[in-house]
Amino acid sequence: MNIGVLGGGQLGRMLALAGYPLGHDFVFLDPAPEALCGLGSHLVAQPDDARALAELASRVDLVTYEFENVPAAAARTLAERVPVYPSPAALEVSQDRLHEKTLFRSLGIPTGPFAPIDSSETLATAVEAVGTPAVLKTRRLGYDGKGQRVVGGPDELAPAWAALGKVPCLLEGFVRFERELSCLAVRGRDGTVAVYPLVENHHEAGILRRSIAPAPAATDQRQADAASFARRLLERLDYVGVLALELFEVDGGLLANEIAPRVHNSGHWTIEGAETSQFENHVRAITGAPLGSVAPVGVSAMVNLIGGWPDPARLLAIAGAHLHLYGKAPRPGRKVGHVTVRCDEPESLAHGLAAVERIVSEGLPRAT
């Protein structure tokens, strides 16, 4: 099939690398001329360019996306012409933190305390409902820690909201979590659901640095809870494709934080560390093929390369290390690649992960 992808970053690239062996071809729509060098066809246009969207629709059998800030109108326009997976409705929910949290609640999925802020009048009620410390987040267009302000006490809320431009926001209570987890799940066109093992994630400055999978010492109960949450979301949204659910592990269980309606950075380990990668399973799902096994193959750790990368030869010399560069120019704060260490045993994994982290922390960012 010909698959259209809105966005041409590393997620699109890895979708293509997984999809070619299944006999598919790819057309990407991305405004950056240098996106995805060498893979698939590329329409250089903004995702709201009506002519480009019409051309995309005419060239492909279906459309998916690799970033969630696709204008909902664009997704809906496309959906009148070709199947779009996941559905524009799923996209829209994930684009609004209030809708997202409200959906969690309506499905009985626990969350931390939250309250909407859309006027000066709502400031006081929100801070009363949520307490402080809290985090103020814009309802729309936030990712990787952008569009957020920490609110230490009640007095800090009004200035924080002003700093965010007084756009509609959500005040979220500070969750004292033990760790961050994520759950990658996939649903096929026929409604079949498969859920990968829980992943343990480590963020710094709001950006994912490291994932370990399966999450060490995750109980069967936690895995079952996460799978149940993911399944409820997938079914309610009549979702097709891979969904990422970010979670906090707290004393009493799991709290849902947010969803990403796409393949996700915390699932990159599945390329080597699971029987079928999240990218292949997303392609299988949207093309109507049976899902592949989500069983782990040994244990894995993924480290993001941010801003640049060390000498590839040093990374490739580490036992079990697999390098993924995205063909992107180095730039501060930019995800330009990742390294996955896959081993049969947790002991060798710890060893390999330490070696990768040492090199990544030492290494000066560099181009090839």
Place this chain on the structure above:
Amino acid sequence: MNIGVLGGGQLGRMLALAGYPLGHDFVFLDPAPEALCGLGSHLVAQPDDARALAELASRVDLVTYEFENVPAAAARTLAERVPVYPSPAALEVSQDRLHEKTLFRSLGIPTGPFAPIDSSETLATAVEAVGTPAVLKTRRLGYDGKGQRVVGGPDELAPAWAALGKVPCLLEGFVRFERELSCLAVRGRDGTVAVYPLVENHHEAGILRRSIAPAPAATDQRQADAASFARRLLERLDYVGVLALELFEVDGGLLANEIAPRVHNSGHWTIEGAETSQFENHVRAITGAPLGSVAPVGVSAMVNLIGGWPDPARLLAIAGAHLHLYGKAPRPGRKVGHVTVRCDEPESLAHGLAAVERIVSEGLPRAT
């Protein structure tokens, strides 16, 4: 790096799929305009087109090849401009069955009986040395069973040679082998050698149908012998990249049959079934990166899709099955894809392999 590849078939495609994540880009030289749709750049030209070769050399950092019938002159011309791996010398040896067998002998690698035929006078001495039944093969340009004639008795040799156009040939004694094995080995630019586990191969009508890896019940002695043969060849040829050595297992040990100076069909299982695939290790080797582990991950079986393919959904529904289509139009006798089943245990592998074989044997060849 920019990597030039002579040939744009499935081996080139899988090299590219393995090489992109390492940060490389690819330029293919192939006369077929439809080769490699969507991957890399493509110079549509014959491999002896001087202008195209010059353009290729100007655009890449090094050159490799994915089929062994590259004109040696083309490889040498390129080698004056850019590094060519494996070296043109290795290519030339593999292009001539007599040179190849003579090389085996000079390195103490056992072979079946053989004798050259280059004139009517040599027919009698050859048949005396080798005996019958035997196989007459053209010294050059044979693959997948082409350019061969079975010789049942001494009288059949002259007609067989005439049928092959009286070109220089090699008469090879019929080897009553127990099974066919192959050994994939890789050598880095720094001389490091790594050898994959032995593979058991099943041919029909001269075309590889099925590979099982690691080869069931292969003794440590057989593995050590094969690794030693491969190492001698790699070192004598100052080889860089992946080399495939085809072997016969006979009562007393291993006999070398032939080499392919490239990634090989009997190594496709390594994509899922080894820690590092043959394609990634070839790319690592030629770019001067450290080699990756060649350890198996569970057990694997690969089945070629020849002439066409069944409904992908049926294959993808099999536990542990991984589909690889090459983007080639179906045509009788043409390799258009393969399926690898990877499992943790031999029992589940047997089950999965049987399911794949059943579908492949039933399924009518079809396009997507």
